[in-house]
Amino acid sequence: MHLNGGQSTEMNLYKILQGLYAEKERLESIIVALEEMAEGAQPRVRKPRGQPGRKGMPLKERQEVSIRMKTYWAERRRKNAQSVDGN
DSSP states (O other): OOEETTEEHHHHHHHHHHHHHHHHHHHHHHHHHHHHHHHHHSOOOOOOOOOTTOOOOOHHHHHHHHHHHHHHHHHHHHHHHHHHHHO
């Protein structure tokens, strides 16, 4: 153990390490705070609001529904015409 100005070299290293660890903790807390600020500053992506109660339908599906409904109403008109003629 060598004395250097009244203090041992080991004591100086210990104090240096203590100071570095304290600085490291301080820097880590600053980094965390900056990361939180950056996350809060980013614009939030909002989902587009569609029409309430409705959902989109692909073209092919719309065409299928159209054909099905045309057939349905044609059948209803045919049955209605038969019942009117039958009375």
